[in-house]
Amino acid sequence: MKKHNYSAGPSILPQEVFEKASKAVLNFNDSGLSILEISHRSKDFVAVMDEARSLALELLGLEGKGYQALFLQGGASTAFLMAPYNLLKENGKAAYLDSGTWAAAAIKEAKLFGETIVVASSKDDNYTHIPKGYEIPADADYFHCTSNNTIFGTQMHEFPSTNIPVVCDMSSDIFSRELDFSKFDLIYAGAQKNMGPAGTTLVVVKEEILGKNGRAIPSMLDYAKHIKAESMYNTPSVFAVYVSLLTLQWIKAKGGVAAVEKLNNAKADLLYTEIDRNPLFKGAAAVEDRSKMNVTFLLNNPEHTETFDALWKAAGISGLPGHRSVGGYRASIYNAMPIESVQVLVDVMKALESKV
Ligand SMILES: Cc1ncc(COP(=O)(O)O)c(C=O)c1O
Numbered sequence: 416m417k418k419h420n421y422s423a424g425p426s427i428l429p430q431e432v433f434e435k436a437s438k439a440v441l442n443f444n445d446s447g448l449s450i451l452e453i454s455h456r457s458k459d460f461v462a463v464m465d466e467a468r469s470l471a472l473e474l475l476g477l478e479g480k481g482y483q484a485l486f487l488q489g490g491a492s493t494a495f496l497m498a499p500y501n502l503l504k505e506n507g508k509a510a511y512l513d514s515g516t517w518a519a520a521a522i523k524e525a526k527l528f529g530e531t532i533v534v535a536s537s538k539d540d541n542y543t544h545i546p547k548g549y550e551i552p553a554d555a556d557y558f559h560c561t562s563n564n565t566i567f568g569t570q571m572h573e574f575p576s577t578n579i580p581v582v583c584d585m586s587s588d589i590f591s592r593e594l595d596f597s598k599f600d601l602i603y604a605g606a607q608k609n610m611g612p613a614g615t616t617l618v619v620v621k622e623e624i625l626g627k628n629g630r631a632i633p634s635m636l637d638y639a640k641h642i643k644a645e646s647m648y649n650t651p652s653v654f655a656v657y658v659s660l661l662t663l664q665w666i667k668a669k670g671g672v673a674a675v676e677k678l679n680n681a682k683a684d685l686l687y688t689e690i691d692r693n694p695l696f697k698g699a700a701a702v703e704d705r706s707k708m709n710v711t712f713l714l715n716n717p718e719h720t721e722t723f724d725a726l727w728k729a730a731g732i733s734g735l736p737g738h739r740s741v742g743g744y745r746a747s748i749y750n751a752m753p754i755e756s757v758q759v760l761v762d763v764m765k766a767l768e769s770k771v
Pocket of ligand 1: 492565586
């Protein structure tokens with residue numbers, strides 16, 4: 416039986432993407448070769464990379480606006496250090512919003528490169544809300560934020576306005592909602608949540624912000640080098656890029672990010688409505704900052720844990736336990752999660768209510 420997969424990442428992808436990817440593993444483009452054994456320089460794969468790069472920009476509404484999309488390796492964790500390496504001047508400073516564990520990990524890396532100002536932090540309340548009302552120093556080299564905090568289930572619904580370059584880790588909500596993406600100068604996202612399998616990281620960068628910090632940058636960490644090499648500076652993760660392309664094509668066929676966002680809103684509404692209605696549960700994050708991708712919630716009475724766990728497991732649900740730093744449950748309802756699967760979870764929550 417196919418499970419209802421609530422895993423936070425690697426996570427659910429569209430069923431048709433799994434099917435197309437499986438076929439390509441056996442016979443890619445009727446070439447008689449597997450996608451796993453072809454050269455990344457082959458005509459067929461260069462076409463995959465080119466389409467993936469341009470489709471990523473198209474879906475974000477950034478085509479023809481001076482941006483480049485790259486599919487790199489090393490995960491979002493490598494982007495944590497690439498941002499300061501490429502943007503932070505030797506004697507400059509960077510401004511960071513500390514909204515969760517991953518934001519804190521990005522801050523830790525930036526500190527290795529220079530002065531790193533934390534403009535605000537919600538660490539003191541275990542990151543259950545997004546800090547607001549902070550000032551961004553106008554003389555910082557860039558401002559860094561995390562659009563969706565995967566672990567805590569909070570999401571930025573508004574972004575501060577500033578004249579300095581804005582860098583955003585969108586690992587867990589890329590392509591999930593419409594935003595004015597031209598307000599961001601550097602966006603990065605590990606593929607393994609809303610875009611593809613683990614192994615590639617989407618980077619979307621406004622070219623004009625690069626080459627200005629005067630640092631000598633190792634080639635693999637230099638965004639400009641990757642742009643010049645058309646995202647083929649070294650052997651890219653061929654399969655992960657291909658599966659990402661299939662997912663981007665799926666998003667486009669659904670009607671683009673706007674259409675996917677509508678479905679995401681319906682799924683989040685369904686689940687949060689039940690969390691708020693059902694007296695056995697409570698949400699873990701501040702209501703105004705709730706994430707539409709990672710829904711974190713707790714049982715009011717921990718004694719119900721065993722019964723609830725047995726119920727959702729019996730319903731074919733997988734990947735529901737919360738991160739150890741929050742406890743409770745985390746339902747990751749990424750783009751590919753069908754609303755029918757969310758309904759299964761809601762029904763289980765109702766079933767618990769009538770059972771206890
Ligand atoms: C928001 C966010 N940023 C960064 C990361 C780290 O990504 P990676 O494992 O690709 O380095 C994660 C992983 O879950 C994440 O959720």
